[in-house]
Amino acid sequence: MxxxxxxxxxxxxxxxxxxxxxxERLQIDRAPEEMDPDVALFGSGFGLDSLDAVExxxxxxxxxxxKVPEAAPYLLTGSMRSLNTLADLxxxxxxxxxxxx
Amino acid sequence: xxxxxxxxxxxxxVALSELPGRVCLRLAGKxxxxxLNRICPCDLFIRDGQMQQTLFxxxxxNPLADVFVCADGxxxxxxxxxxxxxxxxxxxxTSQNSEEEIRITDLTSDHSLLSLNGPYAWELLSExxxxxxxxxxxxxFYHGEDFTCFRTSATGEFxxxxxxxxxxxxxxxxxxLKIGKVFDLENVGAxxxxxxxxxxxxxxxxxxxxxxVTPLELQLQWRVxxxxxxxxxxxxxxxxxxxxxxxxxxxxxxxxxxGDRVRIENRDVGILLNTGYSFDRKEWLGLALVDRDWAYxxxxxxxxxxxxxxxxxxxxxxxxxxxxxxxTARAIASQDMxxxxxxxxxxxxxxxxxxxxxxNNRSLFVDPQRHTYAGRGExxxxxxxxxxxx
Numbered sequence: 001m002x003x004x005x006x007x008x009x010x011x012x013x014x015x016x017x018x019x020x021x022x023x024e025r026l027q028i029d030r031a032p033e034e035m036d037p038d039v040a041l042f043g044s045g046f047g048l049d050s051l052d053a054v055e056x057x058x059x060x061x062x063x064x065x066x067k068v069p070e071a072a073p074y075l076l077t078g079s080m081r082s083l084n085t086l087a088d089l090x091x092x093x094x095x096x097x098x099x100x101x
Numbered sequence: 102x103x104x105x106x107x108x109x110x111x112x113x114x115v116a117l118s119e120l121p122g123r124v125c126l127r128l129a130g131k132x133x134x135x136x137l138n139r140i141c142p143c144d145l146f147i148r149d150g151q152m153q154q155t156l157f158x159x160x161x162x163n164p165l166a167d168v169f170v171c172a173d174g175x176x177x178x179x180x181x182x183x184x185x186x187x188x189x190x191x192x193x194x195t196s197q198n199s200e201e202e203i204r205i206t207d208l209t210s211d212h213s214l215l216s217l218n219g220p221y222a223w224e225l226l227s228e229x230x231x232x233x234x235x236x237x238x239x240x241x242f243y244h245g246e247d248f249t250c251f252r253t254s255a256t257g258e259f260x261x262x263x264x265x266x267x268x269x270x271x272x273x274x275x276x277x278l279k280i281g282k283v284f285d286l287e288n289v290g291a292x293x294x295x296x297x298x299x300x301x302x303x304x305x306x307x308x309x310x311x312x313x314v315t316p317l318e319l320q321l322q323w324r325v326x327x328x329x330x331x332x333x334x335x336x337x338x339x340x341x342x343x344x345x346x347x348x349x350x351x352x353x354x355x356x357x358x359x360g361d362r363v364r365i366e367n368r369d370v371g372i373l374l375n376t377g378y379s380f381d382r383k384e385w386l387g388l389a390l391v392d393r394d395w396a397y398x399x400x401x402x403x404x405x406x407x408x409x410x411x412x413x414x415x416x417x418x419x420x421x422x423x424x425x426x427x428x429t430a431r432a433i434a435s436q437d438m439x440x441x442x443x444x445x446x447x448x449x450x451x452x453x454x455x456x457x458x459x460x461n462n463r464s465l466f467v468d469p470q471r472h473t474y475a476g477r478g479e480x481x482x483x484x485x486x487x488x489x490x491x
Contacts, residue, residue: 004365008397034327036320037398038302038349038457043239044154044254045323077465078487082302084398084456085487091399 014087021059037084064090105380107293115219116289124186125208126179132201140196142325147172152240158333162315167306183306213270215263220463221474222259225284235469257301258464296377302457308375317344347396353452357385360407381485398456406447461487
């Protein structure tokens, strides 16, 4: 069970950083605890747009070292759905542990 | 036609459905905007032709209706589900001050609502109506000669709702079906729409708003403000201090049923509210209310057959009713009290909490400026199951 708790702790760190990025960089006028993790980032939900997407990509690379394969940009599209899918992306990166620790 | 065929049409082509539970009201009068601002939990920021998704809550903060507020010139349209036209009108009248002048017309009394969902719904509609439809943004609507077209979100795919006079509904349906043949259009029912909404974590007021749940538990805080007063606002502010559960998606290879218990470390941490089989994921999905301490993606859980009837109700209350507010009468009234109160012993099945949405919608990758249904085979689209290379 310690593994589960460690996993939860790691995800919480990533989610908190992502919430912070949405508030500080994308000016989402919400308190962090109001930003539910499965809410849609684009369209309904947080209502982000394509400019916000670019900002998020930069943040993911600088903060978490996320690299999008040039040949497969759709992988990023599929990950930019909610805070949780972004966290999935971050946590699946080989360097994620180093960044999160 | 099988349920799987219906879901495939929604996910890969176009699906037509009728929305008998949907209500459309026209609100007119100089006091409408102030009334809506008073009862909507969100801050209303909409211009003419735009729609904003919100909820109508009771005084305990429980969702009563899932609502699009549409600004239509000096009037407003409400596109709602969860309350009947009479119930919705009553809700509005109850909130109305005596000096306010508001005229309410139930458009669905003599109109039908047809819904088109799918990655190529825009293309079919462009042939049925006009190419103008391609430029209709999400959460916007416009009036045609004899219809109103709303662009909504019901399944994660391109989604449109057509409000048409009832005496012309057959004509419209026939035309859509005729043109739809080349799009492999299917008529789909409520169950297929429910499954697709579940896969996409789209709120379904009929299936998800079970018991004493509020936007806090349902991950619907984006639809509410904590800075204004509206029906249920005081309850939400109080509950925000100590709510214990969050609705998350759970996936499993073994069948899951509504009412099944979610367990971690041999103790109950949640309950499944809304379940179904995902044909694309080839596994069962469920919306579960899970203890917030454990409600994180990739957490392995176990699902145990639940308890139905009165004991199940008590179990549900035990899980979601742990708050200083106690359990509302609505929570009790909303449960099925007719089922036998028999515990299903069963065995635990492995499951896991997953991130929403559970589907990598094809509509994300279909560009109306470049793609067509006829040419779909020329492009390789990503899998409907998202994932990042490990």
